[in-house]
Structure formats: structure tokens, C-alpha cells
Amino acid sequence: MTMARFVRKNAFRNKRRSALTALSIAFSLMLLTLMMTIWRAFYFDQGSVQSAQRLITRHKVSLVFFLPGYYREKIRSLPGVEYVVNESWFGGLYKDDKPENFFAQFSTDPQELLKVYPEFQIPPDQVEAWQRDRAGCIVDADLIKKHGWKIGDRLFIKGTIFPADLELNIRGIYTAPQPTESIYFNNVYLEEAYPALKGSMGFFGVLAHSREDVPRVAKEIDEEFRNSPRGTKTESEKAFQLDWIAMLGNVKAFILSICVAVVFATLLVSANTIAMSVRERTREVAVLRTLGFTRTKLLFLFMSEAVTLALAGGLLGSLAASGLVTVMAHSPQGSMFLNGMNVTAPTLLLSMAAAAVVGVASSFLPAYHASRQNIVAGLRHIG
Amino acid sequence: MPVPIRYNIRNLRVRKGATVMTALGIALTVTIALFIMALLAGLNDAFMTTGDPLNVLVLRKGSTSELAAGGVQRDAMQILKEVPGVAVNARGEPLISGEDILVVVLPRRDGTGEVNVTVRFLTSLGIEMRPKVKLVTGRWFTPGQREVTVSNSIRKRFAHADVGDKIPIGSGAWDVVGVFDAGGSEHESEIWGDVNQLSTEFDRTVYSSLLIRATDPSAAAALKNRVDDDQRLKLNGMLEPDYYASQKTSGAPIQFVGIMVAVIMAIGSCFAAMNTMYAAVANRSRDIATLRIMGFTRPGILTSFVFESLVLSLLGALIGIVLMLPFNGMTTGTSNMVTFSEVVFSLRMTPFVVGVAILFAMVMGLLGGLAPAWHASRQNIVAALRN
Numbered sequence: 001m002t003m004a005r006f007v008r009k010n011a012f013r014n015k016r017r018s019a020l021t022a023l024s025i026a027f028s029l030m031l032l033t034l035m036m037t038i039w040r041a042f043y044f045d046q047g048s049v050q051s052a053q054r055l056i057t058r059h060k061v062s063l064v065f066f067l068p069g070y071y072r073e074k075i076r077s078l079p080g081v082e083y084v085v086n087e088s089w090f091g092g093l094y095k096d097d098k099p100e101n102f103f104a105q106f107s108t109d110p111q112e113l114l115k116v117y118p119e120f121q122i123p124p125d126q127v128e129a130w131q132r133d134r135a136g137c138i139v140d141a142d143l144i145k146k147h148g149w150k151i152g153d154r155l156f157i158k159g160t161i162f163p164a165d166l167e168l169n170i171r172g173i174y175t176a177p178q179p180t181e182s183i184y185f186n187n188v189y190l191e192e193a194y195p196a197l198k199g200s201m202g203f204f205g206v207l208a209h210s211r212e213d214v215p216r217v218a219k220e221i222d223e224e225f226r227n228s229p230r231g232t233k234t235e236s237e238k239a240f241q242l243d244w245i246a247m248l249g250n251v252k253a254f255i256l257s258i259c260v261a262v263v264f265a266t267l268l269v270s271a272n273t274i275a276m277s278v279r280e281r282t283r284e285v286a287v288l289r290t291l292g293f294t295r296t297k298l299l300f301l302f303m304s305e306a307v308t309l310a311l312a313g314g315l316l317g318s319l320a321a322s323g324l325v326t327v328m329a330h331s332p333q334g335s336m337f338l339n340g341m342n343v344t345a346p347t348l349l350l351s352m353a354a355a356a357v358v359g360v361a362s363s364f365l366p367a368y369h370a371s372r373q374n375i376v377a378g379l380r381h382i383g
Numbered sequence: 384m385p386v387p388i389r390y391n392i393r394n395l396r397v398r399k400g401a402t403v404m405t406a407l408g409i410a411l412t413v414t415i416a417l418f419i420m421a422l423l424a425g426l427n428d429a430f431m432t433t434g435d436p437l438n439v440l441v442l443r444k445g446s447t448s449e450l451a452a453g454g455v456q457r458d459a460m461q462i463l464k465e466v467p468g469v470a471v472n473a474r475g476e477p478l479i480s481g482e483d484i485l486v487v488v489l490p491r492r493d494g495t496g497e498v499n500v501t502v503r504f505l506t507s508l509g510i511e512m513r514p515k516v517k518l519v520t521g522r523w524f525t526p527g528q529r530e531v532t533v534s535n536s537i538r539k540r541f542a543h544a545d546v547g548d549k550i551p552i553g554s555g556a557w558d559v560v561g562v563f564d565a566g567g568s569e570h571e572s573e574i575w576g577d578v579n580q581l582s583t584e585f586d587r588t589v590y591s592s593l594l595i596r597a598t599d600p601s602a603a604a605a606l607k608n609r610v611d612d613d614q615r616l617k618l619n620g621m622l623e624p625d626y627y628a629s630q631k632t633s634g635a636p637i638q639f640v641g642i643m644v645a646v647i648m649a650i651g652s653c654f655a656a657m658n659t660m661y662a663a664v665a666n667r668s669r670d671i672a673t674l675r676i677m678g679f680t681r682p683g684i685l686t687s688f689v690f691e692s693l694v695l696s697l698l699g700a701l702i703g704i705v706l707m708l709p710f711n712g713m714t715t716g717t718s719n720m721v722t723f724s725e726v727v728f729s730l731r732m733t734p735f736v737v738g739v740a741i742l743f744a745m746v747m748g749l750l751g752g753l754a755p756a757w758h759a760s761r762q763n764i765v766a767a768l769r770n
Contacts, residue, residue, distance in 0.1 A: 020658040027651035031644060062486040062499050064450050064723055097447075099635065160447045163617075196453065229554070246496055247718035247725075248636060258415065258644055265411045265648065269655045272404040276662045 003301075011305040014277070018309060021273040025313025025355065026320065028266040033321035033343060033351040035255050035262075041341045042245055043252075047238055048177050050119045052211050056240040057221050058203040060231035063089070066200035067230055078220050080213040081206055083115040086187060088202030092157040092166060103143055104180070105157060105166070106202075107187040110136075116205045119177050126151070126172030136171035137185035144173050155183070164193035179329075206234070263354060266310075270362035274306045278370045285370050286378025298371040306363030307356055314355025318348045386679055386687035391694060398663065402695060405659040409699025409744055410706060412648040417707040417740045419641030421730040426634045426717065429728040433568040434623030437470070438512060439606045441593040444617045447629070449484045450722050454589035457481065459616050466609055468602035469595055472511060478596035480509035483578050483587060486724050487552055489541040498716070499724035500537060502552060503570075504578035512596050516570055521546045521561025524577050529584075531576040532561040536714055536727035550574065553585060569627055572716070572727040594623065633719050633726060649747055652699075656751025660692050664759040671759050672767035685760040692752020693745055700744035704737060 012018045046052050057075065059065035066088070075084045090105040110131045114120055122138065130136045139149065149155075149170055157166040168185050191198045208217045218234040225232045235243075245251055278285075285298060293301075322343040329341055395402045434440075441463070443453050460481050463469070470478045483504040488497045510516065510523065524530035531550060538544045549556035557576060565571040581587060597603035603622060610620030664671070671684060711732045716725045 016661060017658055020654045020661070024651045024654035024658065027647055027654070031647045031651075061488050062723060064486060099632070159445060161451045163443060163445055163453045194452070247498065247723070249715060249717040250495060261411045261415055262648065265408050265651065265655075268404045268408045268411075269651070269658070272401055272408075272655065273658060275400055275404075276658075 003304075007301060007304040007308060010301070011308040017273060017276070018312075021269060021309050022313040022316060024269045025266050025310055025358070026317035028262045028269070029314045029317030029351055029355055030321045030324070031317075032259055032262050032266075032354060033318045033347060034325065035259050036347050036350060037321070037325055037341055037343050039255055040344065040347060042242065045238075048119055049211075050117070050207075051237050053208050053214065054116065054237045055206040055208060055214060055218055055221070055234050056203055056237055057206060057232050057234040058240075060233045063203065065230070066197075066202060067204070067232065069199045069201050071225065071232070072201065072204060074224060075204060075206060075221055078217065078224065080209050080217045080220070082209055083112055083207045085109050085112040085116045085205045086201035086203075087113075087184075087205055088187060088190070088197075088200075089161070090157070090159065090166070090185075090190065091161045092159045094155065094157050103140075104182040106182060106184050107190040108184050110184075110186055113184055113205075116207045117176075118207075120174040121176075122172050122174040130171040133169055133171055134186050134189050135167065135169055137168040137183045138172035138174050139170055139183045140180045141173050141175040142179045143181060143183065144170075159194075162190070162194050162197065164190065166190075166193070263358065266313075266355075266358045267362050270306055270310055270358055271366065273309065274302065274363045275366040277305070278302060278366045281370075282373065282378050282381040285373060286375045286381070289375050289378075295371040299367050302367030302370055303360060303363045306367070307359035310355040310359030310362075311352065314352045317355075318343070318351045321351075322348070386674060386683050388690065391687060391691040394663065394667070394691065395694060395698075398666075401659050401662065402698070405656055406695055406699040406702060408655045409652050409696050409747055410702035412645070412652045412747070413700050413703025413740050413744050414706045415648055416641075416645040416743055417703060417732065417736065418710060418730070419637065419645060420736045420739060421707070421711065421732045422715070423634050423638055423641070424733050424736050425715075425728040425731040426637070426726065427631055428567055428731060429569050429571065429726060430627045430631045430633075431624075432515075432566065433570065433627040434625075435513070435515075435596075436600060436622060436624055437597050437603050438623035439595045439597060439603055439610065439620050440623045440626045441595065441610050441618050441620050442591075444619045446619065448722060449482075449591045450486070454483075454591050455481070455593050455618060456589055456616075459618060460590070460593055462613075462616065463593065463595060463610070466606065468597050468606050468609075470598045472508075476508065478508060478512055480505055480512055480594045481578060481590040482509055482592050482594060483581055484591040484722070485552065485581070486722070487550065487574070489537075489544065489550070492540055492542045498718075500541065500574060501572060501719075501722055501724045502531070502574045502576060504576050504581040506578055509578075509594060510575070512594055513565075513570065515566045515568060517564050517566075519562050519564050521559075523561055523563075524575065525560075526577045527580055528577065529555055529557045529580060530560045531557045531574050532563055533559055533574045534571045534727075535562055535564045536571045537574060538562050539714060540716065540727055544574075552576070555584070567729065569630075569726060572719075572725055595620075630719055630722075633717060637717065645743075649743065653747050653751045656692060656695065656747060657754060659695070660688065660752050660755035661758070663691070664688065664755045667759075668762060668767040671762065672764045675764050676768075681760040685756045688756030688759050689749065689752045692756070693748045696744045696748025696751070697741070699747075700741045703740065703744065704732075707732065 059067055072084050072086055075081060086109055088107045090107055092105055095101045114127060130138050151170050153170045155168045155170065159165050208214050214236050221234040222232050288298060325341055325343050441455060443451065443455060460479060464477045464479055472478055485502045486499045487502055489500050490497045519535060524532050533544050544559060546559050546561060548559045550559060595606060597606050607620040607622060610618050674684060710730055713730045714727060716727045719726045
């Protein structure tokens with residue numbers, strides 16, 4: 001019998017206990033994998049190539065304040081700027097105020113939107129149809145599927161921020177690399193419904209020449225409007241998204257404390273199991289010693305058992321997490337957080353590594369005690 | 384006769400290592416659940432305790448927030464002053480307050496970035512209509528001056544918000560002259576200044592909202608309908624508490640993540656408790672057989688082991704509550720999904736929250752203990768004695 005086989009046989013010899021331990025570790029590590037996935041998506045992921053090349057310019061104080069429309073041409077004339085498009089958050093209600101019926105509506109310029117967002121896939125004839133119809137809109141493909149709409153349908157959206165309602169015709173369907181849950185419509189339509197808005201824009205989407213230009217362009221834009229009555233805040237699209245996350249509160253501390261609690265809980269579960277298992281095998285340990293197993297070898301044996309169990313749990317948990325993320329990213333509530341997220345290979349490896357560390361750390365003390373025990377006393381032990 | 388409780392307690396003591404480790408695992412889960420529930424309780428409290436049922440809040444028709452575009456025309460206030468059912472104060476002035484809302488960016492004191500904070504502009508009449516709001520230090524802003532009074536939480540959470548500091552609003556700096564306490568309501572997240580100073584300085588011709596005090600609850604309902612039905616005004620009236628209650632949705636993201644985390648951790652802890660209880664049953668199979676011979680029934684044994692598991696989980700709950708105590712009352716903030724600015728609130732371990740946490744731990748103990756206890760009550764006496 002090889003050492004590996006011996007370890008495996010021992011790790012799973014009390015089937016129920018091994019299964020319960022592995023399951024308990026699996027649930028904890030599933031949570032750990034989920035948290036790491038969210039962390040990665042928020043703070044490491046740079047998004048698509050186009051997203052990294054894009055900036056958002058908004059009012060310095062808050063997104064609820066508008067910027068003058070003439071800023072657009074001023075931004076366009078700055079070096080390093082490829083395209084600029086205006087966007088305004090409409091924030092209306094479709095059907096009712098239930099969260100599952102919520103989606104984003106932006107008024108924009110149909111001529112230039114798709115130049116700033118080149119990753120949106122849409123047939124050219126649909127773009128043309130949208131540009132021709134002032135009351136037209138284009139809709140994310142996922143949203144079309146969710147509500148069962150089709151091209152030519154009429155959407156009625158009740159305004160809450162603006163004293164105006166929208167009646168839009170679906171003219172095109174676009175697919176984006178990450179679900180956007182958005183519709184885009186002509187800003188002229190909104191200006192006609194609410195004339196006070198004429199000449200004001202919510203924010204600007206700016207496409208820079210290259211990724212390297214982004215920080216310089218951001219500085220230039222803000223510098224340009226520094227002494228204007230309405231100052232701007234320009235940042236990369238990713239930083240803009242992070243601002244929204246930061247508004248939720250101290251998300252980093254929240255995720256970190258959950259991770260610490262989870263790892264600690266796993267440690268306790270694993271240590272408890274190994275301690276129980278060692279206690280039951282007091283006599284067996286003494287027999288192994290008389291057979292010539294060294295103390296180091298026994299220490300290694302018990303620790304390997306713990307690592308085997310923890311890894312089994314870890315594998316189960318991280319696989320379950322990948323499944324859960326895939327399912328939740330498509331549920332109406334879950335998509336709010338896990339939009340476009342997936343569990344990557346490095347995250348899985350990291351979570352397995354955490355499992356292995358937990359296995360080692362939890363088993364050292366019980367295993368050390370077992371390897372140190374007195375042979376004669378062990379042989380006499382009745383348990 | 385039931386198996387004596389002391390038997391279980393002593394057994395937990397004999398296997399202290401396993402007991403402590405399992406209880407600690409449950410405690411961690413309880414702490415996380417408590418933390419999230421206390422967070423939500425504090426947030427809900429901020430929204431639910433704001434507003435007086437006699438106050439009617441008036442917004443532009445179709446709007447759901449004081450920050451929406453297009454506001455309430457000034458002449459609407461004149462019309463509504465004359466409406467029957469509006470209360471008057473001791474000086475005989477009708478209690479109606481035209482108010483304006485702005486958002487400013489302030490840096491957090493702990494250096495975690497800048498966030499939006501709501502500034503409410505009103506008159507002394509508006510302050511009078513919110514008796515829960517009390518001045519603690521300094522004084523109220525003077526009409527016609529660039530002065531503001533800040534809430535206690537704002538002063539604590541943000542840099543440059545102490546009495547004597549200046550807060551930039553628009554292009555000018557406004558002096559902080561006092562601090563008020565809003566008794567945990569949503570005004571706790573606000574800065575207050577003079578509405579007439581704002582409108583002259585920023586040339587704002589409309590109010591964001593009107594607040595009207597009714598003489599009694601039925602007058603409040605009548606006022607609300609009166610505002611809604613007047614086709615000239617194109618306004619929407621609602622009772623002040625209802626307006627703030629509708630902002631409770633701001634807690635939805637925390638609630639969603641919180642429930643998910645707590646449930647997953649609880650399932651993990653259930654398995655751990657099950658493991659410990661199975662080991663307890665296995666170690667004591669001879670005990671159990673002896674008890675059976677002495678005449679203790681199967682249901683008796685079952686109850687005894689479930690009880691042991693419950694005691695274990697209660698121990699966990701107790702440790703969890705103690706672990707959570709230092710966080711109780713901590714102030715934190717999240718974004719209000721209606722105004723996009725910070726809501727400041729405190730973590731509140733209310734009796735209800737603690738009760739739910741204990742119940743939560745007991746469910747873990749029950750689910751973890753039931754199968755092993757069933758196993759214990761079913762085992763063969765003769766085989767167990769021979770073991």
C-alpha cells in the first residue's frame with residue numbers, strides 16, 4: 001500500500017464524518033470563492049478593451065446635476081479624444097415600480113453613441129432605422145428576451161425625475177459583451193417633451209485614442225472646465241463604476257470581514273474533525289509506532305488526511321460557487337451585483353490554496369500530539 | 384421519565400474541545416447574521432422614524448424624490464396657505480414650509496473617499512415643524528446669512544464639518560454655526576441652511592418640496608387629496624412618513640447579500656454541529672444502551688440528544704452576541720437609492736434582532752442534532768452493549 005493510498009483510506013474511513021466535514025468546508029469555501037469573485041470583478045477586472053479606453057465626464061458634485069451641452073464640442077477638440085457622446089439618466093418606470101421591471105433608460109445622440117461604444121453588436125439597418133425615428137430606441141438583447149419584446153413594439157415609460165413620459169418604438173437590438181440592462185433613445189425626443197432640459201446633458205461618454213491616453217485626457221477635461229460655473233469630474237469607466245460601489249458603504253471591509261469569518265469557521269470545523277479522529281485512533285497510533293513509523297511520518301500522515309479532506313471540500317465548494325455565479329448572474333435580483341461576473345481559474349486555484357492552508361493549520365496541533373504520545377500508554381488505551 | 388438535563392450538560396463539559404470548537408463555529412455565523420440584521424434594523428429605523436403623520440409632503444406630480452427636475456412653484460405655497468386644515472403656530476402663522484435640496488461632496492473623516500451629502504434649505508418654520516430635531520451645540524443658521532447647522536452624525540463622519548469650519552456650497556463657503564441631533568431619523572444625514580439665502584444666491588425660482596402641517600390626522604388625509612386633485616397645481620401630496628418609508632429600498636442590496644451569506648454559513652455550521660453530535664452519539668453508544676435498559680424510552684433518548692444539540696447552539700448564540708457587542712451602535716453609511724446621497728445610520732442590536740439571531744442558532748442546532756439523535760434512539764441495545 002502506498003502512502004497516498006493509506007492517507008486516502010484513512011481520510012474517508014468514517015464515511016459519514018468525512019462527508020459532513022467536507023460538506024461543511026464546501027459551503028464555507030463556496031462563500032469564500034463568491035466573495036473573491038466579487039472582489040476581483042470590482043477591484044481587479046479592467047473590463048473590455050473598449051471600456052479601458054473610455055472615460056465618463058460628469059458634474060463635479062453629483063450625477064444628479066446636469067452639464068451644459070456645449071461642453072461636448074469643447075471636449076471633442078481636446079487632443080487624445082476620439083469620440084464624445086452625451087447621455088442622460090431618465091430613471092422612468094416601466095409598468096410599475098417593482099425591482100424586476102427596472103432597467104436603465106438613457107437619452108443620447110443616436111449618431112455617435114455606437115462610436116463611443118464600439119463593442120455593442122447591432123445590425124447596420126437597425127441603427128439606421130433608429131437614427132431615422134426620433135421616438136425610436138435600441139434595447140439590450142437580454143432585456144428583449146426577459147420581457148418578450150420584439151422590433152416594432154411600443155414601450156411606455158413613466159417619468160419620475162422628469163415631468164415627461166416616453167412612448168418609444170423599439171428599432172434595434174444590441175448585444176454587449178457584458179449585460180447592460182439598458183435602452184437608449186434620442187435626446188431630442190426628451191428635450192421636446194421637457195423643454196427646460198434643452199441644452200443640458202447628464203454626463204458624457206468619451207472614447208480616448210488609446211488606453212494610455214486615458215489619465216491624461218481625464219486631467220485635460222477637468223482642467224478645461226475648472227473655472228467654469230459647472231466643474232467636471234472625469235474618470236475612467238471602471239473608476240466611475242467603482243464610485244457607485246463605494247456609495248454602498250465600506251464594501252472592502254465588509255467582504256474582508258466575511259472572508260476572515262469564513263476561513264476561521266472552516267479552520268474550526270476541520271480541527272474538530274481531526275481531533276476526533278486522532279482521539280479515536282490512540283491505540284492505532286501506538287501500533288503504527290511499534291511497526292516502525294517515525295514521529296515525523298505520523299505527523300505527516302495526519303496532516304495529509306486533513307489536507308485531503310479540506311481539498312475535497314474546497315473543490316466541491318468552488319465548483320458550486322461557479323455554478324451559483326452563473327445562475328445568479330442571470331436572475332433579476334442577483335444580476336444587480338453579479339452582472340457579467342464569472343469565477344476564473346486563478347480564483348478557483350486561490351480558493352483551493354486556502355483550503356490546503358486550512359487543512360495544514362487545523363491539523364498541526366492534534367497531529368503533533370498524536371505523534372508525541374507514549375507508546376505503552378497508547379497500547380493500553382481503551383476507547 | 385425524561386433523561387436528566389444534567390446528563391447532557393455534563394457531557395458537553397467532558398468533551399470541551401469539540402463543544403467549544405462547534406459553538407465557536409456557530410458563534411461566527413450568528414455574529415455575521417447579527418451584524419447584517421443590526422445594519423438593516425438601523426437603516427430601516429432611520430427611514431421609519433422620519434416624518435410626522437400630521438405632515439404632508441408635496442412634490443411635483445409624477446416625481447418620487449425631492450431631487451427630481453422641475454419643482455413646486457412658489458405661488459402654490461400661497462394657494463395652499465389658504466386651504467382649510469392647515470395648522471397654525473402660536474404666532475398665528477400657517478405651518479407650511481417651502482424647502483430646497485442640494486447635494487454637496489464631502490470627504491469622509493476616515494479617509495475612505497468623498498461622498499454626496501444632502502443639504503436641506505428651509506426656514507425657522509420648517510425647523511419648528513420637526514420637533515424631534517434638537518439643537519445640541521452652537522445655534523441655528525441666521526436667515527440671510529451663508530450659515531449652516533449640521534447634524535451630529537455628519538459632524539462625526541465628515542472632515543471639516545465642525546462648528547467654525549466652512550462647507551463649500553456652489554461657489555461660496557458657508558459657515559458651520561451649530562450641530563443638531565435628529566434622534567436617529569433621516570435628517571441625521573443632512574445639513575440645514577436658509578432657503579431664502581439659497582434662492583437669492585443661486586437664482587432658484589422653485590422649491591424642491593413643500594411641507595404642510597395639518598391640524599389632525601383626518602385633515603392630513605384631506606390635505607393630501609386636496610393637493611393631488613387640484614389640476615392647476617399639478618402636485619402630488621403624500622404623508623411625510625410614507626415618503627421616507629418608500630426609501631427603505633435603499634437597504635435591498637445589503638439585505639440580498641446578507642441573507643445569502645448568512646444562509647450559506649448556517650448550512651456549513653449545521654453540518655459541523657451534526658458531525659459533533661454524531662461523534663457524541665458514537666462515543667456514548669454503551670451509555671445509551673444502558674439508559675434504555677434502565678427504562679428510558681426511545682423518544683426520551685431522542686429528546687435528550689436534540690436538547691444537547693440545542694444547548695450547544697445556544698452557547699454558540701451567546702458567544703456570537705458577545706462578539707457582536709462592540710459593533711453595536713457603530714455609525715456607518717450607505718447610499719440612499721432615491722437621492723443618491725449618503726444615509727448615515729447606526730447599527731442597532733434591537734431585542735427583535737437578538738431574538739431572531741437566537742432562533743437562527745437554535746434552528747442550526749435542531750437541524751444538526753435531529754439526525755444523530757434519531758440514530759441514537761434507534762440503535763440496537765444488545766449490539767451496543769457488546770461493543
